[in-house]
Amino acid sequence: MVTEVVPTTENGRKKVETSFQALSGGTVPVSDSEIGALRGALRGSVLLPGEPGYDAARAIWNAMIDRHPGMIVQALGAADVIQAVNFAREHGVVLAVRGGGHNIAGNAVCEGGIMLDLSRMRSVHVDPTTRRARVEGGALLSDVDKETQAFGLAVPVGINSTTGIAGLTLGGGFGWTSRKFGLTIDNLLSVDIVTADGTLRRVDATQHPDLFWAVRGGGGNFGVVTSFEFQLSSLGPQVISGLLLHPFAEAPALLREYRRLAAAAPDELCVWLVLRKAPPASFVPVEWRDKEVLIIALCYAGPMEAGEAAAAPFRALGKPIVDLVGPHPFVGWEAAFDPLLAPGARNYWKSHDLKQLTDAASDVLLDAARHLPSSECEVFIGQLGGQINRVPADATAYPRRDVAFTVNIHTRWRDPAQDAVCTAWTRTLFKALAPHAMGSVYVNFMPADEADRIQSAFGSNYARLAEAKRRYDPQNLFRLNQNIPVAA
Numbered sequence: 150m151v152t153e154v155v156p157t158t159e160n161g162r163k164k165v166e167t168s169f170q171a172l173s174g175g176t177v178p179v180s181d182s183e184i185g186a187l188r189g190a191l192r193g194s195v196l197l198p199g200e201p202g203y204d205a206a207r208a209i210w211n212a213m214i215d216r217h218p219g220m221i222v223q224a225l226g227a228a229d230v231i232q233a234v235n236f237a238r239e240h241g242v243v244l245a246v247r248g249g250g251h252n253i254a255g256n257a258v259c260e261g262g263i264m265l266d267l268s269r270m271r272s273v274h275v276d277p278t279t280r281r282a283r284v285e286g287g288a289l290l291s292d293v294d295k296e297t298q299a300f301g302l303a304v305p306v307g308i309n310s311t312t313g314i315a316g317l318t319l320g321g322g323f324g325w326t327s328r329k330f331g332l333t334i335d336n337l338l339s340v341d342i343v344t345a346d347g348t349l350r351r352v353d354a355t356q357h358p359d360l361f362w363a364v365r366g367g368g369g370n371f372g373v374v375t376s377f378e379f380q381l382s383s384l385g386p387q388v389i390s391g392l393l394l395h396p397f398a399e400a401p402a403l404l405r406e407y408r409r410l411a412a413a414a415p416d417e418l419c420v421w422l423v424l425r426k427a428p429p430a431s432f433v434p435v436e437w438r439d440k441e442v443l444i445i446a447l448c449y450a451g452p453m454e455a456g457e458a459a460a461a462p463f464r465a466l467g468k469p470i471v472d473l474v475g476p477h478p479f480v481g482w483e484a485a486f487d488p489l490l491a492p493g494a495r496n497y498w499k500s501h502d503l504k505q506l507t508d509a510a511s512d513v514l515l516d517a518a519r520h521l522p523s524s525e526c527e528v529f530i531g532q533l534g535g536q537i538n539r540v541p542a543d544a545t546a547y548p549r550r551d552v553a554f555t556v557n558i559h560t561r562w563r564d565p566a567q568d569a570v571c572t573a574w575t576r577t578l579f580k581a582l583a584p585h586a587m588g589s590v591y592v593n594f595m596p597a598d599e600a601d602r603i604q605s606a607f608g609s610n611y612a613r614l615a616e617a618k619r620r621y622d623p624q625n626l627f628r629l630n631q632n633i634p635v636a637a
C-alpha cells in the first residue's frame with residue numbers, strides 16, 4: 150500500500166499529507182485539508198483506509214484483486230463525479246472507476262490512488278410511453294431488468310444479474326436476447342459522461358458523435374458515464390427458457406448436434422453450452438453432483454408457443470439428466486446463473502472468438518473439460534450472431550460483428566494454493582484453442598495480463614479510438630481499463 154502519513158509544516162501550522170499514487174509514476178502528496186475540502190464538497194462520501202466501510206467498498210467480484218486505494222469517493226450524482234475527476238486530474242493522482250465491480254481484470258480498484266465508486270448510483274427510470282430507460286452508472290443488470298420488466302420491456306444485457314451495466318455497456322454487452330435485439334450498445338441512445346476536463350456532456354448521435362461512437366465498445370477510456378439512455382423492446386414477462394443437463398459422455402455427439410441446430414436457430418433463440426462439473430444445486434440429482442456434465446442453456450425472446458417450438462429440437466437431443474426448459478419469468482432467468490457466479494471466489498479468465506465450432510475446436514474443449522482443475526471451473530460457449538452481426542463493424546467501436554461463438558474459459562476456485570494449477574490449466578486450454586480461433590477477443594472478457602491483446606480487441610476500430618482518446622483524454626487520466634494510449 151502506497152498511502153502514508155507525512156507530518157510537515159505550513160505557515161507554522163502542522164499539516165498532514167498522504168502520499169497517493171501519481172499519474173506520472175511515483176507518489177504525490179495530498180494534504181488532509183485538501184481531502185477535507187473534497188469531503189465537504191460532495192453529496193456522497195470519502196472513505197480513507199481504516200474508516201468504516203472502506204474494506205467493503207474496495208472489495209470487487211474477483212477475489213484475486215486485493216488493492217488498497219488511498220481514498221474512495223462514493224459518489225451520489227454527477228456533481229460528485231465531477232468533483233472526483235477534477236481532484237484526481239488537478240492533483241495528478243491515479244483514478245479507478247467502479248461501476249458494478251465485476252470486471253475480471255480488476256480495474257475498478259487501484260493501489261494507492263482514488264477509487265471513484267458509483268455503486269450508490271443505481272437508479273433506473275423507465276418511461277413506458279417512449280419505451281426508454283435512463284440508468285445510472287452504478288446500476289446492476291438486476292436493477293435494469295426489474296425496472297424494465299415491470300412494463301414488459303427489456304434492453305439486452307448479460308447473463309449474470311449482479312454485473313454492472315456500465316462496464317458491460319461500455320464494452321458492448323450481450324446476453325440471452327442479443328441475437329434478437331442486438332448488443333446493449335445497439336440499444337444505447339445517449340450517455341451523460343464526465344470527461345477528463347471535468348465537463349459533463351450529453352453525448353448522442355448528434356452531440357459529440359465521435360465520442361458517442363467511442364463509448365459504444367471502447368470501454369472506460371473516455372470518461373465516467375453517470376447515466377445511460379436505452380431504447381427498450383417488448384419482452385416477457387414470461388419467456389421460454391431453462392437448461393438441460395447431460396452426461397459428459399454424450400458431449401462429443403451433443404456438440405456436433407448443437408452446431409447443426411444453432412446454425413439454423415431463429416434470432417429469437419439463444420443457446421449457450423457449458424462444460425463443467427455439476428454443481429450441488431437442488432435440481433441436480435445427488436449422484437450427478439461434482440461429475441462432469443454438459444449444460445445446454447437457452448432463452449427464446451418471443452412468443453411462448455414459438456419458443457416451445459424453437460426449443461424442441463434442443464430438448465430432443467440425447468437423454469438429459471434434467472430438463473428445466475419451460476416458461477419462466479425473464480427476471481428469474483436473468484438471475485439463474487447468479488449462484489454459480491457469486492462474488493468472493495478467485496477467478497482467472499481467458500477467451501477466444503470462433504467463427505465455427507469445428508470438430509477440432511470441440512475436441513480441444515472436451516479434452517480440457519476432462520481435466521477441470523476445480524469443481525467451479527467452466528468452459529462457456531456463448532452463441533452470438535443474429536442481429537448482433539448485422540451491424541457494420543465500424544458503426545460503433547465494437548468491432549466483433551462476425552463472431553459466431555465466444556468461448557470463455559471461466560477458471561474459478563477458492564484456495565490460493567490452487568492459483569498456479571488453475572491459471573496453468575486456463576493458459577494451456579487457451580493456447581490449444583488458438584489455432585481454431587479468430588484472433589479477436591471481447592474486451593470485457595480480458596484478464597489483467599493481456600495488454601498485448603488490446604489492439605486485437607479493438608481490431609479495425611483501434612486507430613479511430615486512439616484519435617478519440619487524444620481528443621477527450623489527452624493525459625490518459627482514464628487508464629485503468631483495457632487502455633488505449635493517447636495517439637501521438
Ligand SMILES: Cc1cc2nc3c(=O)[nH]c(=O)nc-3n(C[C@H](O)[C@H](O)[C@H](O)COP(=O)(O)OP(=O)(O)OC[C@H]3O[C@@H](n4cnc5c(N)ncnc54)[C@H](O)[C@@H]3O)c2cc1C
Pocket residue numbers: 210245246247248249250251252253255256257267286287306307308309311312313314315316317318319320321322323324368369370372373374375490593594629630631
Ligand atoms: C460472472 C460474469 C458474467 C458476465 N457475463 C457477461 C455477459 O453475459 N455478457 C457480457 O457482455 N459481459 C459479461 N461479463 C463481462 C462484463 O461485461 C464485464 O466484466 C464488465 O466490465 C462489468 O462491468 P462492471 O461495471 O460490473 O465492472 P467494473 O469492474 O466496475 O468496471 C469495468 C471497467 O469499466 C470501467 N467503468 C465502470 N463503470 C464505469 C462508468 N460508469 N463510466 C466509465 N467507466 C466505467 C471501469 O473503470 C473498468 O475499467 C460478465 C462478467 C462476469 C464477472
